[in-house]
Amino acid sequence: MTISPLGSSPSPDRTTPILRLADVSKRFGSHQALRGIDLSVQKGEILGIIGRSGAGKSTLIRCINGLEQPDEGRVEVEGRSIERLSERELQPLRRRVGMVFQHFNLLANRTAAENIALPLKIAGVGRAERTRRVAELLDLVGLGGRGERFPAQMSGGQKQRVGIARALAADPALLLSDEATSALDPETTEQILALLGDINQRLGLTIVLITHEMEVVRRIANRVVVLEGGVVAEEGPVWQVFAEPASPVTRGLLQSITPELPQRILSTLSSKPPGEAVLRLDFGGERADDPVISDFTQAFGRPARIVGGHVDEIQGRPVGRLFIGVEQSGPDDLKAVMDFLAARTLKTECLGYVRRAV
Incomplete structure (x- = not known):
């Protein structure tokens, strides 16, 4: 199916990265969470950002969606620098960045359809347009006809499908997936990753996956960035990094899925x-x-x-x-x-x- 766009959206030059970080650093007291991060993400790309706990992944994603301001450097979404915008100025930009969370973050007292419609309602979209958009998105994520269910009536995989649909509601240019499969069993994880890959292909949507699981990167990403101690330890096409990891941290992360001598x-x-x-x-x-x-x-x-x-x-x-x-x-x-x-x-x-x- 085809998802019709929601109103008018910016149309950046195709040569402009959807996301660009230039020399981004962030410190919390004496702790240097990020140090000189440089990366860019092109339209339609699936980028995996991986690292151990404490590597800087959470801080990086909060800088991308404007919840944290870097101490140094620039964060650009569709060519627009966001690191010094006020909270009011950030609101329309955040609608261009959808978020999928590890623990779903659904409102328990609202149905699946109402959860998906919430960002549209906040954006001032009319009832008829909200209804149309929610129905399209429920079909897209494989939940057609289940919009009246409450989160308590849904499995973990179904809740995450609702979370994905909600993240897509405002027609974002970039989808951030923050450990979206970590709370799911292996079979459901495979289904959610397949869904994200399908959405990327159908909509040409740019996706950034934050994860600590190399298997998630292997399954879906085009390119991978490995974080360690707040710096980029390694980056490159997924096949190349898996075939010939250059850094010790990458080799360590790959150890669980790398064949060993019997x-x-x-x-x-x-x-x-x-x-x-x-x-x-x-x-x-x-x-x-x-x-x-x-x-x-x-x-x-x-x-x-x-x-x-x-x-x-x-x-x-x-x-x-x-x-x-x-x-x-x-x-x-x-x-x-x-x-x-x-x-x-x-x-x-x-x-x-x-x-x-x-």
């Missing part, structure tokens, strides 16, 4: 030969589809044994890690094997040796 191999691993060399191969990028194992077998005349790992697809690109066992034919053989594989992977590393096939 315990049955790890328990017998030795740091010195003799034995079968156990290699870790990291894949991603232009050559990730190459038949590396087959090429190895043809080049060296013997098979490589896959002992573990996983290959995923992120943004249409294969990204993954394999663990293989390779028998050695001589003292210089491993170097030749490593050089051959390193030229065909992002990274190849020898983890040790096992004295027999495990």
Whole structure:
């Protein structure tokens, strides 16, 4: 379905980022929450901002929606600087920035339809237009015909769908999702992420996801910014950051979803030969589809044994890690094997040796 626009909205130049932060810093007493943050978000992009607790995510999102003013730097929404606007001047701008919250923040004494209509009523939209808009949004989020239910009559996933519809009510240019799936079970999380991806595709809506879950970023984002200690530790296309993380904090965040050497191999691993060399191969990028194992077998005349790992697809690109066992034919053989594989992977590393096939 198509959601009709609500009245007239600003039409920024397509080259102007929907959101831009330039050298943004924020301090609370002696605590430096943000330090020199630079980032921009283009129209239609889904950006994931990830970090551990205390990394600065909450402060960053409050600077974006005008609830906090940075001590230094600029925050621009659709090309307009917001950091020095008065509360009254911020009101129309906040309607251009929708918010989806972790704990839904619905009014318990109002129906789903009334919750969705509330920002429209505050904006002075007439009853007939509110009714039309709410019906469209309920259909968009998969709750058509359920507008008269109260939050207590709805599941967590349904409440979050109402929260998303409410955030879209005023036809925002930017949707901020603040840990929107953290309170949901895995199946419902998948459904909500699929809904956000569908909304992004249908409406061309720009989305910024604030999360501490790498799986959320992997599932939906185009680009990721990793925060640590109030600074940007790393940023880039999601597939690239997942395939070849540059910072220790990113590697730590990825640890829970990164394949590890199976315990049955790890328990017998030795740091010195003799034995079968156990290699870790990291894949991603232009050559990730190459038949590396087959090429190895043809080049060296013997098979490589896959002992573990996983290959995923992120943004249409294969990204993954394999663990293989390779028998050695001589003292210089491993170097030749490593050089051959390193030229065909992002990274190849020898983890040790096992004295027999495990």
